Amino acid sequence: MFLINCPYCGERDQQEFKAGGEAHIERPKQPTELSDDEWAEYLFMRKNIKGVQFERWNHTHGCRKWFNMVRDTSNDEIKAIYKMGEKPPSQ
Amino acid sequence: MWPSSFWKKYEFFIRHSAGLGKSPTSSDPDIYDHRNVHCDVLVVGAGISGILAAKNAAKNNFKTLLVDEKNELGGSTIFENNEFNKIDNKTPSEWLKQEIKELKNIKNLEIKTRTSVAAYHQYNYLLARENLTDHLEAKDKTNKIRQRLLKIRAKKVILATGALERPLIFNNNDRPGIMLSSAIKKYSEFYGVACGSKNIFFTNNDSAYESAISLYNKGINVEAIIDIREQSESKIVKKVKEAGIKIYWSHSIVDTTGYKRLNSISIMKLSNDGTSVTGSKISISCDCLGVAGGWTPAVHLYTQSGSKLKFDEEKKVFLPNQNTSEQISVGSCGGDFKIDEIIKNLNQKLKDTLNIKETDLDNIKVEIDQENSKRNIWLLPSDKPLGKTKPFVDYQNDATAKDIKLALREGFRSIEHVKRYTTTGMGTDQGKLGNMHALGIIADTAGVKMGELGTTTFRPPYTPLTFGTIVGRNVGKFFDIFRRTPMNDWHVQNKAEFENVGQWKRAWYYPINGENMHQAVQRESKAARESAGILDASTLGKIDIQGSDASEFLNRVYTNAWSKLAIGKCRYGLMLNEDGMVYDDGVTTRLGENHYIMTTTTGGAANVLGKLEDYLQTEWPELDVYLTYVTDHYATASLCGPNSKKILKKIISDLDLSDENFPHMSFKEANIGHIQCRIMRISFTGEHSYEINVQASYGKDLWEKCMEAGKEFNITPYGTETMHLLRAEKGFIIVGQDTDGTMTPIDLQMDWIVSKKKYDFIGKRSLYRSDTMREDRKQLVGLLTDDPNIVLEEGAQIVSELNQSPVEMLGHVTSSYFSPNLKKSIALAVVRGGKDMMGKKLFVPMENKNINVTVANPVFYDEKNERLNA
Numbered sequence: 001m002f003l004i005n006c007p008y009c010g011e012r013d014q015q016e017f018k019a020g021g022e023a024h025i026e027r028p029k030q031p032t033e034l035s036d037d038e039w040a041e042y043l044f045m046r047k048n049i050k051g052v053q054f055e056r057w058n059h060t061h062g063c064r065k066w067f068n069m070v071r072d073t074s075n076d077e078i079k080a081i082y083k084m085g086e087k088p089p090s091q
Numbered sequence: 092m093w094p095s096s097f098w099k100k101y102e103f104f105i106r107h108s109a110g111l112g113k114s115p116t117s118s119d120p121d122i123y124d125h126r127n128v129h130c131d132v133l134v135v136g137a138g139i140s141g142i143l144a145a146k147n148a149a150k151n152n153f154k155t156l157l158v159d160e161k162n163e164l165g166g167s168t169i170f171e172n173n174e175f176n177k178i179d180n181k182t183p184s185e186w187l188k189q190e191i192k193e194l195k196n197i198k199n200l201e202i203k204t205r206t207s208v209a210a211y212h213q214y215n216y217l218l219a220r221e222n223l224t225d226h227l228e229a230k231d232k233t234n235k236i237r238q239r240l241l242k243i244r245a246k247k248v249i250l251a252t253g254a255l256e257r258p259l260i261f262n263n264n265d266r267p268g269i270m271l272s273s274a275i276k277k278y279s280e281f282y283g284v285a286c287g288s289k290n291i292f293f294t295n296n297d298s299a300y301e302s303a304i305s306l307y308n309k310g311i312n313v314e315a316i317i318d319i320r321e322q323s324e325s326k327i328v329k330k331v332k333e334a335g336i337k338i339y340w341s342h343s344i345v346d347t348t349g350y351k352r353l354n355s356i357s358i359m360k361l362s363n364d365g366t367s368v369t370g371s372k373i374s375i376s377c378d379c380l381g382v383a384g385g386w387t388p389a390v391h392l393y394t395q396s397g398s399k400l401k402f403d404e405e406k407k408v409f410l411p412n413q414n415t416s417e418q419i420s421v422g423s424c425g426g427d428f429k430i431d432e433i434i435k436n437l438n439q440k441l442k443d444t445l446n447i448k449e450t451d452l453d454n455i456k457v458e459i460d461q462e463n464s465k466r467n468i469w470l471l472p473s474d475k476p477l478g479k480t481k482p483f484v485d486y487q488n489d490a491t492a493k494d495i496k497l498a499l500r501e502g503f504r505s506i507e508h509v510k511r512y513t514t515t516g517m518g519t520d521q522g523k524l525g526n527m528h529a530l531g532i533i534a535d536t537a538g539v540k541m542g543e544l545g546t547t548t549f550r551p552p553y554t555p556l557t558f559g560t561i562v563g564r565n566v567g568k569f570f571d572i573f574r575r576t577p578m579n580d581w582h583v584q585n586k587a588e589f590e591n592v593g594q595w596k597r598a599w600y601y602p603i604n605g606e607n608m609h610q611a612v613q614r615e616s617k618a619a620r621e622s623a624g625i626l627d628a629s630t631l632g633k634i635d636i637q638g639s640d641a642s643e644f645l646n647r648v649y650t651n652a653w654s655k656l657a658i659g660k661c662r663y664g665l666m667l668n669e670d671g672m673v674y675d676d677g678v679t680t681r682l683g684e685n686h687y688i689m690t691t692t693t694g695g696a697a698n699v700l701g702k703l704e705d706y707l708q709t710e711w712p713e714l715d716v717y718l719t720y721v722t723d724h725y726a727t728a729s730l731c732g733p734n735s736k737k738i739l740k741k742i743i744s745d746l747d748l749s750d751e752n753f754p755h756m757s758f759k760e761a762n763i764g765h766i767q768c769r770i771m772r773i774s775f776t777g778e779h780s781y782e783i784n785v786q787a788s789y790g791k792d793l794w795e796k797c798m799e800a801g802k803e804f805n806i807t808p809y810g811t812e813t814m815h816l817l818r819a820e821k822g823f824i825i826v827g828q829d830t831d832g833t834m835t836p837i838d839l840q841m842d843w844i845v846s847k848k849k850y851d852f853i854g855k856r857s858l859y860r861s862d863t864m865r866e867d868r869k870q871l872v873g874l875l876t877d878d879p880n881i882v883l884e885e886g887a888q889i890v891s892e893l894n895q896s897p898v899e900m901l902g903h904v905t906s907s908y909f910s911p912n913l914k915k916s917i918a919l920a921v922v923r924g925g926k927d928m929m930g931k932k933l934f935v936p937m938e939n940k941n942i943n944v945t946v947a948n949p950v951f952y953d954e955k956n957e958r959l960n961a
Contacts, residue, residue, distance in 0.1 A: 003214040003244065027710045031856035039856050043669060066708045075397055075415055076213045084709050
């Protein structure tokens with residue numbers, strides 16, 4: 001059970017949060033311009049890394065804000081947490 | 092088992108001999124509880140290391156919690172009366188008792204005994220079971236909490252879980268009377284029980300000698316000690332010699348006898364390499380055998396935390412290696428078995444982890460009786476070939492060394508596979524006794540080093556937990572929370588049957604005069620179309636949307652256009668996932684220039700809110716939109732049927748209900764007495780109807796007023812089943828019943844709601860993927876049975892050819908009812924290529940018969956929507 005430092009509320013138990021998949025996948029601004037393959041890339045393709053992964057999390061049972069997390073999936077170490085729109089820390 | 096037809100006969104005996112208990116049939120009468128605990132330092136285990144760690148942590152102002160699974164503090168050191176080990180010139184036992192006395196006066200220290208840590212999760216989150224009443228007499232247990240689950244979040248964890256004595260693996264080592272040497276000592280020292288009158292110890296280290304002296308000092312007879320070592324020069328061994336107890340050096344037990352209890356053992360001399368026995372066999376009569384095979388650090392919790400072990404070749408044990416969190420392992424669970432090592436290493440670890448300069452341990456003087464020699468043989472030889480012996484490794488699952496060797500001959504190499512093939516380590520002790528031996532035997536047989544094999548994974552719980560402890564107070568009506576509408580009391584009083592919809596308890600139907608569900612639903616459905624019906628629609632999700640970009644936001648989340656919706660008007664919207672599949676639907680009303688109220692399906696409300704928030708926060712943060720979840724704030728009564736207008740007129744006299752002033756798909760605010768209402772003239776049944784929303788606390792009041800006013804029109808309350816039937820007559824979909832996450836609006840034949848003009852909305856691009864544009868996708872159609880009295884089963888498969896093999900499944904029935912208004916059976920179904928099958932004959936094959944059906948327009952009733960303005 002992680003202890004997650006919500007950037008708006010502070011440290012809270014994992015059960016207040018929901019994981020939201022890979023971070024930094026931007027919805028295409030002009031979807032109609034994309035080929036089926038390009039759209040499928042956005043829609044379906046997600047990394048599942050053993051190691052350092054950039055993820056979206058939501059404080060569902062708290063402030064309901066989305067934020068980003070850098071987590072090592074091999075040992076669940078949370079390396080960084082930053083707000084939506086902020087630049088990811090360099091690896 | 093052969094022959095297989097005899098299995099039923101065997102089964103009884105096999106299950107019986109497996110010793111499995113019977114699961115209880117009634118609910119657990121005891122009370123269990125949960126508590127969240129936060130501390131700076133959690134110390135697990137109150138042996139000498141744990142006590143010293145806790146004491147020094149608390150003294151340095153760390154809020155400390157010390158837990159131990161036993162009734163009393165002190166671990167095994169509390170019986171440690173080896174007179175040759177001294178701490179500050181006292182025996183370890185005396186010295187520790189003094190330390191324990193001092194603990195009581197230390198601030199910042201909380202001590203919990205009878206508390207077993209069951210699980211150690213990431214980020215120092217641990218679960219412990221505190222046993223509160225099991226040790227009390229029956230009369231003192233009444234109405235008390237039996238066990239409490241502590242959910243501990245600790246800044247630092249000090250594991251002082253000690254070590255578990257392991258047995259020795261020899262032929263016939265599982266007879267009554269054969270037990271661990273340390274257990275015999277504890278029985279004698281702690282409980283005052285002599286386990287046998289003719290005791291023998293069998294050992295590979297000095298701890299059996301401590302047990303022997305302990306018995307000797309109490310006047311309990313010790314016949315002999317069988318030691319597989321060649322010698323030991325420690326003082327305790329000398330003392331045993333002086334006591335006149337016979338020691339057989341370099342000997343091993345090759346067999347034991349006895350049925351209900353141990354009668355004798357046979358011993359032989361061990362060869363120098365320890366792989367065989369030589370010489371003549373000596374038989375010794377005895378009634379209790381204490382086995383001491385060395386000590387295995389209890390690293391279970393350590394590995395549960397995700398930390399890694401390393402095999403120590405010298406000590407022949409797995410030891411903590413890399414920690415993943417703020418934790419240390421001290422004492423014997425960290426690999427320190429002797430008191431001088433324990434205190435020295437503990438002192439240094441405490442200073443490092445707590446960042447302190449001085450401790451109580453700096454000036455302790457320790458003298459110890461050094462143990463000289465060790466000899467570790469995982470599987471002891473017998474004079475008989477292995478195949479004729481029974482050296483048990485897992486005492487509970489009756490797995491022997493033979494079984495392990497067989498597994499290796501069968502080709503299993505991974506320790507995890509050998510474990511599952513032999514069931515070694517899968518008893519309730521989870522390998523605490525025999526796992527090391529299993530690993531050792533595998534390593535010896537396969538000719539590899541123990542460290543290379545790894546170890547099996549220790550999983551929570553460390554000791555078994557009852558379900559009661561895990562669920563705590565969440566039992567009975569608190570097991571799964573449910574929600575009730577403000578009108579719930581009325582439904583209960585009027586004998587409604589209820590249906591679970593998400594977490595809601597919704598009125599399903601209202602049987603009267605002993606009606607069954609079918610009869611009640613037929614009556615309710617007719618009444619709603621012929622005069623007036625009323626439905627509790629409070630559970631529909633409601634989201635208040637405000638902000639200068641609210642219209643633009645709706646444009647992006649719904650498939651249809653919203654910018655031109657006039658204030659005071661309502662519009663039905665369909666929401667897709669980004670993959671183009673229907674996600675939710677509902678009516679949204681424009682309350683003001685920048686103010687809308689959206690309704691969602693009952694079950695989808697929370698997810699829709701989450702999805703909208705996600706897009707607003709992450710994709711479109713530039714939009715000025717505010718969402719407020721108001722589902723619980725309003726109670727909703729849906730008044731429907733040709734007389735609904737007259738009923739509404741009776742309760743709201745000052746509102747012009749004419750079609751000109753208040754047409755279908757529009758909204759008005761009005762007052763019923765002092766109650767403010769939001770009224771939408773919208774319809775899910777195809778009848779003239781109104782959805783009246785009031786502040787939730789007035790919900791029952793509103794409902795009763797409608798019932799009173801509707802009396803003269805025989806107003807009929809109807810539940811969700813009738814609602815489903817009425818909407819099916821109109822071919823209106825229910826998201827989640829007629830759709831399943833693979834249906835696009837085009838599949839639903841709802842092309843009309845998909846804007847061609849809008850540049851983008853959620854899911855738009857996916858509607859133009861090659862797969863979603865296929866003509867032969869499953870599409871929503873109506874189905875009519877050729878025999879109008881046969882009602883199809885929902886979920887039934889649909890085929891076009893009966894004689895094909897294998898028969899091709901075209902689709903399935905999604906909704907099916909007997910329509911009392913049409914006096915025939917109707918159904919909605921999804922059928923591959925169904926859009927172009929109007930009038931086609933298909934079959935629904937059932938177990939005993941094939942039902943003939945015809946594809947029809949899904950709008951069965953009032954196709955021209957004339958009743959909306961009736």
